[in-house]
Amino acid sequence: MAATTPLMLEQTAQGSEPTGFRYTLGNALIITRREVRDSFRDWRIIAPIVILTFLFPGLAQFVAGRFAEFVAGYGADIIGERTIPFLLMIVGFFPISISLVIALETFVGEKERRSLEPLLSTPLTNTELYIGKTLAAMIPPLLSSYGGMGVYLTSLVLGDLEWRPPAMLVVQIILLTTVQALVMVTGAVVVSSQTTSTRAANLLASFIIIPMTMLIQGESVIMFLAPDAEDPNGIGALWAIIIGMAVVVFLLLRVGNSIFNREELLGRTIDQLNLKGTARKIWRFVLAVDDDGTPARNIVDWYRRGIRLSLGRLRSAVIVTIVVCIVALVAGYIIGQMPEWRLPLPEASNLTDTAQTLGRYTSIPLYTGGFRFFLWQNSRVLLAAALISMFTFGVGALVITPVVYLILGYLFSQIVLAGYNPSFLFAAVLTHGVVEIPIIILATAVALRLGAVITRPPEGITVGHAWLTAFGDTVKLAVGVILPGLVLAALIEAYITPRVVLAVLGG
């Protein structure tokens, strides 16, 4: 046996102390190098990469040429012209779809083969492992993607078509390809951390593939139909997609970073869906009056301690919601001040004219009557916000509800700018708003937490547990506060607000 003086040990112990980006990246790249080398030894990965890099672009170039000739025969040259950049995007996209396979393989595959635990027993940090594996999943497909696009572009430039792509378009497609690869890999990390078998991961991967396919269809439509498609600076709408995808990548990275930890990776051992067990857990959270899950003794106890407990957990979500709503209100007011957004309001001699004028311009029913209408209107918007929030990491909640405040801010600015008396607007909004606004803020905060909790679960709590707790709080607050609040607000809006508005209008 070799000498056992723990000299190296000291080096190792000291070696685990340094931090900083370079050190982290250095450690991450150790993982990346091994994984990439391993990927390139697997013919199942190499074969599609070679085919998609060298053969598929040639096929795409051939199709582009024939298609351009065909549609030119019918005088539809524009279709042919726009097919060429579209195929460039497809040539770039196909290889990155492999990144999903590699990501699932390197994370969940390693878990399945039990080779993850020795790696987790090393001094590498979760972040180093995460970065290392993410890079490893991205590098081969991205290289293939860039290579494929290079082959396609070269064949177009040098071939019969002699197509000269706008530089900005090439940059956009390269960026699109990169963010799409990032979305797929970061999404795969989330999927693989929640499963224990490659089979289960592949089944769950449809949650990534289906939205990506829809996105590609959307991008195709934009590339064919966007009014600024002929802009030499490229297609403007694609920038919006790139930025949107970058936001998704950021959120997925947060989710990945929070769930890519040793506890989550080794702790989860069950792939089966236990609906009964899950429902029981949620019910326990609904009844809970403390963090230990003690059930409420009676309804008074539930309101006194249980609701307060759930409200306490919402504190930061409520603050964020209030800030966003205020920003939306102010933004609406500021937008309304801009000359191009101003409504050409006619002179209004009195408040009744003002109300009628605004009602005509905005199509907003100042009074449509009906308690059920108001209740349904608010409930469905809040329900939609909650549902969309779950699939958008909370972003949906912060977009849907604050839009109302944006419109209110805008209306207020138009009234002020036209020199009208805004008091009827206050009467129409604030009478029931006293109840409705806090309830909407609370419901939005609940939806925000429901979506955002998975991006950063409380320390020491698994993502699944954190989400179930948030869902339990959602049910609790929806039943105990939000629904009764909406009923009350709808009653006021239906029966009291019209009278107040009429009183203000002098009717």
Place this chain on the structure above:
Amino acid sequence: MIESHELSKDFGTFRAVDQVSLTIASGTVLALLGPNGAGKTTTVRMLTSILAPSSGWARIAGYDVVKQPAQVRAHVGVLTEQHGLYERMKAIEYLDFFGRVYRLDATERRRRSLDLLDRFGLSFALDKRLGEYSKGMKQKLALVRALLHNPPVLLLDEPTSAMDPHSAKLVRDAIVELQRDERTFLITTHNLTEAQQLADHIAIIRSGAIVASGTFHDLARQFVGDPLMELRTHGAFNGLATDISDLVTVEAAGEDWLRYRVADPYNTNPALLRRVAGLGIDVVTLSAVSQTLEDIYLQVVKEDEGLHNLE
């Protein structure tokens, strides 16, 4: 050194490890025994800072498993239940990768790798992909990986399972040799003979809790009783059991043999031999009946089951 105090781990409402307290001094081996699902692997994972304890604390080589996870993992060599090798790699590549992870320099990585591969008889397979290795070879390579960074603490889960007798002996010899260098070992195993051979201390875990711990002799005394002696005589004897009943309690007797338990063999056995000689009985042999760890383990499990049933 390994220390843990009331270390517990809950998965939801299930308590996998329940207040495990261990102290394993440098240069000693503790064998953690228990049936499947008793909490051995979860305990090892907590000691490696892979799983966070729900309560209690543990220190490895002086480092806290919760507050200093990187230092803990740098000072621990772990042999996991499943070897978990990268099967498309070769042994040297594989060890080089882990050597880099442990921040060993290139020369040291190579030297340590070649030394250890030679020590465990794997030098002949350097050119083979790990997928081509036999089960035992894979297990040995996993052990080499655990030893690569020269850790003072080794946590070995079933170190000789899947090995042929020669390889298993190689590993046991290596453990004994490393123990002399003041390494601390925690071994979980179902091989009770091996545990008895290697371990200075034994702990038996059931349903997450330590139900017995101590040296082999402590456990034997506690669970099986005082040492059992067997006396064989030349020819049959009559009434001997009664004649020596003031000295020892006879547990069983035959025509020319009897077995008794004795708390203090150093003083009692010579007195007994004098008494037997005085009775004119010729003694052929007086020997200790060997007690195995298996006897102790089964007794502990039986007693624990009895307690559970009572509850």
